[in-house]
Amino acid sequence: MEHYEKSIIPLIESVYANLTPLEKTIADFFIHNREEMDFSSRNISQLLYVSEASLSRFSKKCGFKGYREFLFHYRQTFSSSDEPAADDQTKLVLNTYQELLNKTYSLVDIPQMERILKILTTKKRIYVYGRGSSGLAADEMRFRFMRIGLNIVSITDHEMMRMNTVVISNDCAVIGISVSGQTEAVINSLRESKKQGAATILMTSCKEREFQKFCDEVLLFAVKEHLENGKAISPQFPILVMLDLLYSRFLQSDKFRREALHEYTLNVITPVPKDKNGLR
Template sequence: MDEYERNIIPQIEAIYDTFTALEKTIADYFIHYDGKADLVSKNVAKRLYVSEASLSRFAQKCGFTGYREFLFRYQQSFGTTSRSGASHHIKKVLNSYQELLNKSYSLMDEGQINRIVDMLSKKKRIYVYGKGSSGLAAMEMKFRFMRIGANIEAITDEHIMKMNSVLLDGDCAVIGISVSGKTEAVLESMKIAKKCGAKVVLMTAHTGKKFLEFCDEIMLFALKENLEQGKAISPQFPILIMVDMLYSQMLQLDEYRRETLHEYTLEALDER
C-alpha cells in the first residue's frame, strides 16, 4: 500500500486527557463520527448541547485557529472503507491494524526521528525502560538495534530500572516506553536519568506538558480504544511501528558497516 490517510484524530487522542469534561464530549463525537450527520457548527452544538464558542475553544486547544479550520482539516481526511470476504471478527482485526497504520503515518515526524537517531548514534550506552507489553517492545528494540552495533540494554524490572537510572551520565540515552504515559516506575526512572545528565526520550500514546520537564523528545505512537488491555490486537504493534522507523533511519547511518554487522549477528545465531 503506497498511500495512507493523514488525519487529525491521533492528535485529538494524544491530548484527550487534558480536555475538560465538556471538551471530551466534543472529542468523543469527532473520534467516533459515523459520517451520517452534517458538521455545521450550529447543528453540532445543538446535537451535543454545547455552545458554538465551546466548539471554537475545542478547536483552538487542538492547535487550530478556530472551528472552521479544524473542520476543514477533519473533513479532508474523513472517509469510510469497506472490506468483504472475511468474517466480522476478522474484519475487526484487519480494520484495527489498518487504523493504527494510518494513525502512525499521521503522527510520524521525520524531523524528530532524525533527531532521536542522531542522539542515539552519539551515545555510548542506550537503555530502554518498559513494563508489561511495553517491556516486551523494549526487548524487541534491544534485539533489533544490537544487530546493527548499538550498545543497548532493555530493562523491564522496576527495581533494576531505578538502580540503573542513578548510574547514568552524559554518555547515556534512555528511552522510556509507556502506552498510558502513567507508568510510575518508568517515569520516575526517566526523571532520575535526566538529572544524572542522560538524554531522555519518552515513547507514549498520551502527551502532556509535564513530560517536557524531563524529556528531550516525546515520540507519540498511535492509540486505539482498549489497546492497553490487548483485547483485539497486540498493544505492542503501534510501538513497534515507531521502533522500526527509528531502526530504518539508523540503518542509513554508515549503512555498509551496519548491514555487515547485521549479517554477522545472523550468522552467529545460525551457528550450532
C-alpha cells in the same frame, strides 16, 4: 492495504485524557463520526448540546487556533468508507491493524525522527525502560538495535530502573516506553535520568505538557482504545511499528556497515553444523 491517509484523529486521542467531560463529548463525536454532514459550529453545537465557545476551546486543546482551522483539517482527512460486517471477525481485526497503520502514518514527524536518530548515534550507551507489554517492546528494541551496532540495554524491572540511575550520565540516552504515559517507574526514571544529564525520550500514546519538563523528545504512537475491535490487537503492535520506522532510518544512516554487522551477528549466533565425526 497500501492506501494511507493523514488524519487529525490521533491528535485528538493524544490529548483525550486532558479534556473536560464536555470536551470529551466533542472528541468522541469527531473520533467516531463516519458520515458527511454540516460541520458548522452552529450545527455541531446544537447537535451535541454544547456552546460554540466550547468547540473553540476543544480545537485549541487539539493544537489549532480555533474551530475553523480544526474543521479545515478534519474535512481534509474525512473518509466515509463502509464498516466491515459485524460478523466478519477477520475483517474487523485486519481493518483495526490498517487503522493503526494509518494513525501511525499521521503521527510520523520526520524532523523528530532525525533528532532521535542523532541521539542514538551520538550517545555512548542507550537504556530502554518498559514494564509489561512495553517491557517486551523494550527487549525487542534491544535485540534488533544491538545487532546493528548500538550499545543498548533494556530494563523491565522497576527496582533495576531505580538502581540504574547511578550509572546515568550525559553520555547516555534513556528511552522510556509507556502506552498510557502513567507508568510510574518509567516516568520517574526518565525524570531522574534528565537530572543526571542524559538525553531522554518517551514513547507513548498520551501527550502531556508535563513530559516536556524532563523529556527531550516525546514520540507519539497510535492508541487503540477508540478502535472498533481494539481488544483483539496486541498493545505492542503500535509500539513495534514505530520502532520499525526508527530501525529503518538507523539502518540507512550507515547502511553498508550496519548490514555487515547484522550479518556478522547472525553468523555468530547460528550454530555451526557438525561433520559426520561429530566435530564442528
